[in-house]
Structure formats: structure tokens, C-alpha cells
Amino acid sequence: MDVIAANRSATNFMGMGAKPVVVASLDDIRKTYYMGTLSVEVLHGISLDFYGGDYISIMGPSGCGKSTLMNILGCLDQPTSGKYFLGSEDTSQMADDELSTIRGARLGFIFQSYNLIQQLNVLENIEMPLFYQGYSEAASHAKALALAERVGLGDRVDHKPFELSGGQQQRVAIARALAVDPLIILADEPTGNLDSKSGAEILDLFDELHSQGKTLIMVTHSNELAERTERSIRLRDGLVESDERRRTA
């Protein structure tokens, strides 16, 4: 981790006086999909560093490779070549079980369609990543309760997802993403299914998380959303088109 940080000329964007920590870095990531004899390279070599506390939006037209990049960042998919360091580990050569573990331990996912499990109540949904990390029942229970409180659903812990509004469901998903104290929270169009009011509430929550030092990476189509983030990355045709820091704290 320190080695990686040293190898990269990290600049102090945040102006906080401390050297920013690289929590994830992509090094010449390429991804080729094979369909029979046909092969399509979707990502043509992407190199990016993500720093602790970053609030990032990834934008780009459809087919630019956003989703593919997101899947690789989420360790749901492996790059064809290149290295992806998450924390200190190179994930690009990891076996399936290791990938599962690292997903569960280091990443938090927030999806457009919330992706809660319908048979489970709010508390059980939040507890799920903890279960796969081998937390004891008591510990995961306490943690999930605290998280439900934190996203403002302390009085709804027994509810099933279908008994909640879209905004509430997304808040459960956020609580679930926070459960393991992930290195990075990955959000894929988190407000895409929400009305503007609940969408705004979710974004307020994101701002709050950011202010608490969480690292957020968000894929979105919306410029409005992207403007709230500190750093905006644009992809085009499988390459990074632009990488801008919008404001400093």
C-alpha cells in the first residue's frame, strides 16, 4: 500500500496538509469480451488512482465502458490485462473465493434498483455482508441496528423491503453498504429510480458520508449529480476522456 503510494506522484488535492492515501488504483486496465470468434475490446487501457475520502462521479455515454469499469472496480469481473490494486492487494489475478472475500470486506455496493432481498427484513438485509464476513450474531445485530438508526430507519427494522418507499429502500441499501466499513462505496445510478425529493435525500446522505471521510465512486448520467462530487471522470470509447477536480474542501 505504501509502496503503491510511493510509486505514484500523489498530489495533495484536498489541501488538508496530509498526504492522501491511495485506496485503489487501476493500472492499464483492458477488458476484451469474446463472443465466439469475435472479440471486442471495451476498455483500452485505463489507469486511475482513487484516494481515501474521494467523492467521484464517473460519467460517459452508453457503451463507453462505464459498466464494465464499475464491474471491475467492484471485483465482480476481472480485467483481461492490467492490474487493479484494492488496498494493498492486486485483485486482477485473484481466484473466485478471494474475490468474494475482498468484495465482502472492502467494497460496499449501492444499486439503482436497491437490490434488497425481499424475504428478509431491513435488519437482516443490513446484516447480510457481516454474515459472510463471519461476524457473530450479536455483533452483526448491534452493528446493523446502529446503521439502521444512522440512515433514519431505526423504527423500521422489522419491515420487509416491499413495505418501504423507494427512498427508504435505498437507505437500507446504503446502510448495508456501510456495514463492513468498506474501503470504497460503489454506487450505480443510486437515484435513478427515485423521485427528485427522495433522490435529494439520498444525495444529502452521500454528502454526509463524504464529510465523514468515506470514499464514494458513483456512476451516473446526471450532470446535476456529478456536480455535487469533487472529482468527475469522463469516459469515452473505453478510455478516460477527462479527470477533473471540481472544488476543494
Added chain:
Amino acid sequence: MPDTHVNVLKPSASFNYVRLKKITQVGVKSIYSHGLRSLLTVLGIVIGVAAVIAMMAVSEGASFEAQQQFRDLGANNILLKSIKPVEVEEASNRGFGPPQAIVYGLTNADIETIRQSIPGVTNVIASRIVKKTVWNGGRNINSDVVGTAVDYPVSRNYNLRVGRFFSETEVRDHSNVVVLSDEVARSLFPIDDPLGGTVKIDSDYYKIVGIMEPEGFSNLGQNQAGSSNSASTRIFIPFTSSKSRFGETTTRQTAGGMESETVELHEAIIQLEDQEQVIEVGDIIGQILTRRHKKVDYAVEIPLALLRQAEASALRDQIVAGAIAGISLLVGGIGIMNIMLASVTERTREIGIRRALGAKKHDIILQFLIEAVILSGVGGVIGVVLGIIIPVIISLFWGMTTIVTPITPLLAFSISALIGVIFGLYPSMRAADMDPVEALRHE
């Protein structure tokens, strides 16, 4: 500095009690959420397991009954019986005139020859069976009067209900004593205690000394001796008394006139000291009798051989019954597989979510496998209970002997649980092998 130096790839305790409990809870929840579907799936296993146990119990009971009949005849015994030869029967019915006595069957000389030429014969119980009407005052019953030896009950595993069998002294003295079968006792003495009373046969009175247990011996070979109609109407008197009271020639009224026959012995039980020799000795006796008799007016029955046959056919029956029931268990298993495949497809999204949140492949396999095993296990338990109850009901209402051997429910349950594993494994592996990205995209 965030805790990125902590190695998160430590091997997590992936298989412990808490984990298993949690996965089981999730499985139960998912089964509950599809109540009717789960119920129907379980029903398939219930029927399969119950059918296996019940069918095995019925066939086990039937074979036990069949074997018991032969066992009652004695595994150490060889039975000889006199049979009226077919040609003689025709001849005797021909023409009019005075009844012509036909002579056939086993003789004392045959028995003597057998006794002398075959080592290992411990005892020979020869019997004469004469059809007589037995009277108690105004009541009467047609009965087979068996003149026999004192060892008769022991040799056929046929026990007394009350009183005693006649003694050696009574045999020597040609005494007029009689032991009644249960049925005869009940029909002649519906109210009184027959013990100590008398019955009349022809013009003689016989003192009742004992009453046999009901239906203790086999009906095997009835009518073969030409004199018995049903084994349960047999009554027993000393061999010597039979000979001196009734003589050797019996006459009876038939449709064509009078018919008389002379038979020295109707039946003989040859007891051997060694069960191993029974079949071999049976052959030798057959050879001796073939030499001594011009016609086949005898039959050699070896209970042990019949028992072996009964055992073999019982085994065959059980295999057939088991196979048929096993097929229904298999169908139940296919039902489980079907439901699990449907469940996997339906829950593709859930699988994707779980994978994204850190579930390993084996976590997913375990989850679906446990669900399948719960379904088949619950079905198995209910099936075992039903499978034990059904034979009891069959016994109660149809009077069939049913035997549930402890191994059958155990086996049926194990098979059902195994079916859960086998038929749950493929759907579970399919679930685990899904690409998380594809699974998350699934609608």
C-alpha cells in the same frame, strides 16, 4: 490511515454452527414464502418414503406369515403323506355291487425301513386320520380324528391351550381319551367347560383331557391325505385306540355309493437330529418309497425346502415392492430437483446480490443444498411417521400381518435425505456458477 493493512483475506470460518444456523433460517424462510409449492414438493417425498416403508412392512408381514406356516411344520421334519392314486380313485367309482376296499398309502413297513436305513432319525410320529362325526349330546361336528403318538404336538410346534396331551400309558392301554382342537371344542361346548367331559365317536365315549391352541399348525397339504377337510377340525386320540376302535378299513358314503379304503398310515412325521441333512434325507426317503410302492400313493414334503422357497419368493416380492416404492421416491426426488431449479432461476437476482456482498460459491451451494435437504428431510420425517402408521391401519382393518423392521424407516429416511442432496446438488451448483454480473442484471 484506514485499516488497509489488516489482511482481510484471512480464511474466514466458513463452516461453523452459527453460519449453518443462519443459512438454515434463510432456507426455512424461503420454503415458507412458497408455502404451497414447498408443500407439494414435500408431499412427493412423503408419499415415496411412506410407500417404501408400508410396502416393505406388508410384504415382510406376508412373507413372515408364509414362512411361519412352514416353520410350524418343523425345520427338522420330513412329512410323509398318503395320497389316493388317481387310477384307483377312478376304478373305485366304477360299477355297482359291494364296496371294494382299495388299498393304498404308507405302511408301517415303510416307516420301519426308513427308520432302520437312515441314520440320524430321532423320532417318527405316524398318524391315522379317520373322518368321523363327533358328538356331545345333541351337538355334533364332522371331524378328522387323528390317531397319533404323544410327541405329535411337540413335533409340529402345536401347543395346548388347556389340559394335557395323552400319555404313553394311555397309548399303550388303547385308552379312550381325546384332545380337541380349539374349533371343535368351541362348537361342541359353546357354554360348558369341555375339560373333563366326554365326546362320543361311533358308539364309544372318549374323555376330553386337553384342548389345543387355535390354528397352531399349517393347513398345508389338506385333502391330500384323502381324509382331512380342514386342519382346525382335527381331534386327537392315541394311535392304538384309533386302530382298535376304527380298524384299518374305513367305509364312507359317496355320491356313487359306498366307498371303502384301507390305509395303514395317513401321515408320518420323520424327525431328524440335524437340519442340514433334511433335504438330502428327503431325497433318500423318496427313493426308498419309489422302490417299495408301485404307484405314487404318497407324498414327501420337506418344510425346510418349502421354507427356503418361501424365503426366496418373499425376497423377490420384497425387491419388487421395494423397487416400485423406490420409483415413487425417485419421482419425489425429481420433484425436488424441479422445484430447486425453478427456485434458482427465480432467485437469480438474490444470488447475484449475495455474491456481490461477499458470498463465496460454496456459500451459495450450501444455501440451496440445505433448502433441498430441509424439503426432503421434512418429507422424510412425515413419510416415516405415515409409513409406520399405515401398516398398523392395514393390520387393524384388513387383519394382515405387517412388520416394520427398524431398518426400513431408517433406510427410507436416509435415502430421502440423500435424494435431497443428490437432486439439490445440480441446481445448487448451477446457482453458484452464475456470473455475478449476469445474475445482478437478471430481472
